[in-house]
Amino acid sequence: MKPQKIGDYSVRKLVEVVDYLSPEFAFIEYDEFKCKDYLKWLSPYFMTSSIEGINLLFSFHSFVIEGNNKTILIDTCIGNHKERGALPSWHNQNRPYIDNLRSMGIETKDIDYVMCTHLHADHVGWNTQLIDGSWVPTFPNAKYIFSNIDYQKHDLIYKNRSKLNDQNPQPGEGDFYESWEDSIIPIINSGKYELVDYDFSIDDSLSIIHTPGHTPGHYCVNLKSRGEQAFFTGDMMHHPLLVSEPEWVTHFCLDPRQSSITRKKFIDNNTDNGAIIFAAHFAGPTAGQITNKPGFQIFKSLDNA
Ligand SMILES: [Zn+2]
Numbered sequence: 001m002k003p004q005k006i007g008d009y010s011v012r013k014l015v016e017v018v019d020y021l022s023p024e025f026a027f028i029e030y031d032e033f034k035c036k037d038y039l040k041w042l043s044p045y046f047m048t049s050s051i052e053g054i055n056l057l058f059s060f061h062s063f064v065i066e067g068n069n070k071t072i073l074i075d076t077c078i079g080n081h082k083e084r085g086a087l088p089s090w091h092n093q094n095r096p097y098i099d100n101l102r103s104m105g106i107e108t109k110d111i112d113y114v115m116c117t118h119l120h121a122d123h124v125g126w127n128t129q130l131i132d133g134s135w136v137p138t139f140p141n142a143k144y145i146f147s148n149i150d151y152q153k154h155d156l157i158y159k160n161r162s163k164l165n166d167q168n169p170q171p172g173e174g175d176f177y178e179s180w181e182d183s184i185i186p187i188i189n190s191g192k193y194e195l196v197d198y199d200f201s202i203d204d205s206l207s208i209i210h211t212p213g214h215t216p217g218h219y220c221v222n223l224k225s226r227g228e229q230a231f232f233t234g235d236m237m238h239h240p241l242l243v244s245e246p247e248w249v250t251h252f253c254l255d256p257r258q259s260s261i262t263r264k265k266f267i268d269n270n271t272d273n274g275a276i277i278f279a280a281h282f283a284g285p286t287a288g289q290i291t292n293k294p295g296f297q298i299f300k301s302l303d304n305a
Contacts, residue, residue: 007225009067045284079125117234149217213259
């Protein structure tokens with residue numbers, strides 16, 4: 001994704017890794033025929049086809065927002081040296097995420113806020129890094145913004161934990177116990193966090209919206225500046241296919257039905273209204289808009305992305 005301007009703010013994407021997943025791995029139920037039909041709209045950046053079948057591209061990236069003398073990081077991907085069982089590309093990695101941040105001209109000390117749209121393993125990983133055998137906050141001057149609802153819900157699950165669940169996770173809970181221990185508890189212990197409700201805002205331009213379903217406290221970040229608007233949608237929509245088929249649900253949502261209701265409402269409210277969508281797992285140019293076609297809605301990448 002090329003850098004984008006939303007009014008007085010800039011948005012850049014910091015990629016950790018791009019994975020290929022099959023539709024069967026991603027979706028609980030989907031229509032294979034329809035899926036193929038979307039290739040003409042969503043290939044090559046979001047899905048590809050081969051004799052083995054359809055592959056869905058899933059990008060794992062953060063967004064860096066700069067403006068009003070602040071630098072904000074949205075979602076912190078998978079992280080390095082973390083014990084993870086959900087996907088091989090998550091487990092015990094050693095990727096140059098911080099070097100790539102530096103190559104954007106940003107040091108870890110420059111980040112003012114880390115906003116986790118929710119507290120799953122692939123959105124909290126770089127909250128911490130392993131230094132001399134301990135997990136410490138990666139961004140020493142940042143305030144980490146966690147949804148109060150998600151924190152309370154996950155804290156309760158953790159306190160009633162059985163680590164066996166990481167081998168046999170409930171939907172949306174893969175690697176939950178490990179990531180809670182190495183990426184959330186160290187932040188809580190550092191005191192560098194705020195548990196927020198949905199009246200939270202950083203300034204007049206940056207606020208959050210409650211978008212429950214994927215997790216009960218999931219939030220989207222809303223950026224408004226000089227008449228322009230963007231949404232950082234986290235895992236409200238995992239793949240551009242879900243813009244056209246919001247009722248297809250993934251294996252990753254704690255409440256799939258609520259996830260679908262939230263997604264459909266958001267899509268209907270933001271079709272052809274000029275809002276720019278920055279989703280947590282959309283690959284390639286990533287930034288785009290929702291537009292109407294006869295009979296369906298489609299995610300369309302920005303020409304300059
Ligand atoms: Zn995710």
